[in-house]
Amino acid sequence: MKVFLVGGAVRDHLLGKSVKDRDWVVVGSTPEEMLANGFEQVGKDFPVFLHPQTHEEYALARTERKQGKGYTGFICHTAPDVTLEEDLLRRDLTINAIAQTPDGALIDPFHGYQDLKQGILRHVSPAFTEDPLRILRVARFAARYHHLGFTIAPETMSLMVEMVNSGEASHLVAERVWQETERALAEPHPAIYFQTLHQCGALNILISPLTINQPTMPAAALNTLDAAVTTTQPEIVRFAAFIINLFASNELIQQPTAIGHFEQFAENIKLPNQFKATTKAGIQLLPHLTTTPLSEEIVWQCLKQADAVRRPERFTHIITAIEIAANELQQPLILTTDQLLGISQQFKQIDIKQLQAQGKKGKALGQAIAQQQLEIINKALAQISHKTI
Structure with a gap:
């Protein structure tokens, strides 16, 4: 029984980055031996065990054989005679196929360390094409390491294009698509993720029915993502700003079918409710907040x-995402995020109890609150107009 540190922990250590999670491969063992040594089995499809003290994951060395479509269509084989090199061979990229012995020596049969030094994302073997999820993973790594000068090997990009053209990419599971996309949004350069997917042809599959019929991604949409990252916005704002801009760049945003397109897109990738609500509101509100004249009624409705x-x-x-998208479209908001937030804060000063004391209730109370809100907006617009003059 031999144990090796593998994958991201080795890669990140070699890049001089902090190591958060460590994964181990065990060669020459069996499930029975692992359990006898106090490990707890957690894997169903293949034997993965938790260390009794550290609770880190230890997986028995395995090989994989493709039997169906998608990333789940594999038969895994584990046995004491499966070698470390055979286990590393099934991995996606050479930089993720480096192992380390307990005394720190590297085992690197596919020259991943050299690719790390040269900044190349390269597939390990032709079996790369058997798992469509790898398209998203490569795009995400490109987004993570772009600032370090990493590029995708031409032969790997060719395989990604082949996977799209063969229909293999169409078997991506929606939940995994979103999982990878959300992780990519947190990377230093999420625009590279979407740009890479567009380059290999996978993006239109993922954002269907919204399609980009251009050889390159709309610059405004990519710049929107960069602007959201520069201003350290959370992932929900980054995503919303990007999609709002993408709808506008494709001239869909003012069409009656815009929300229908978005609803279908959200369903296709199983978009979480928070992301969906924020992005949908942004698509609906952008045209109103960038069009003059801006009346108190429009502001109130927004x-x-x-x-x-x-x-x-x-x-x-919502408003931050709209503002970032609008700025990159060169259609700045008539009211800034801060101004709109200031108005909404004033709404909280309305004395609802006083209105109730005046006998207002039900529909009448709602109308009275709305009237005071409109007055607040009207005064704010007048002040803003005066300052502009």
């Missing part, structure tokens, strides 16, 4: 639709 008073954090996300 604040109401965004639920600004009850959900200030969500409202901030």
Whole structure:
């Protein structure tokens, strides 16, 4: 029984980055031996065990054989005679196929360390094409290491294109698509993730029915993502700003079918509710907040639709995403995020109890609150107009 550190922990150590999680491969052992040594088995498809003290994952060395479509269509084989090199061979990229012995020696049969030094994302073997999820992983690594000068090997990009053209990429599971996409949004250069997917032809599959019929990604959409990263926005704002801009860049945003397209897109990738609500509101509100004249009625409807008073954090996300997208479209908001937030904060000063004391209730109370909100907006617009003059 021999144990080796593998994968991301070795890669990140060699890059001089902090190691968060460590994964181990065990060669020459059996499930029975692992259990006898106090390990707890957690894997169903193949034997993975938790160390009794560290709780780190130890997987028996295995090989894989393709039997169906998608990333789940594999038969795994584990046995004491499966070698470390055979286990490393099934991995996606050479930089993830480096192992390390307990005394620190590297075992690198596919020259991953050399690719690390040269900044190349290269597939380990032709078996790369058997798992469509690898398209997304390569794009995510490109987004992570772009600032270090990493590029995708031409032969690896060719395989990614082949996977799209053969239909293999169409078997991606929606939940895994979103999982990889959300992780990519947190990387230093998420625009590279989407740019890479567009380059290999996979993006239109993922964002269907919204398609990009251009040889390159719309620059405004990519710049929107970069701007959201530069201003350290959370992933939900990065995503919303990007999709809002993408709808506008494709001239869909003011069409009656815009929301229908978005709803289908959200369903296709199983978009979480928070991301869906924020992005949908942004698509709906952008045309109103960038078109003159901007009346108090339009502002009121926008604040109401965004639920600004009850959900200030969500409202901030919506307006921030709209503002970033609009700026890159060279259609700046007539009211800035701060100005809209200021108006919504004033709404909280309305004395509802006083209105109730005046006998207002039900529909009449709602109308009285709306009237005061409109007056607040009207005064704010007048002040902003005066300062502009």
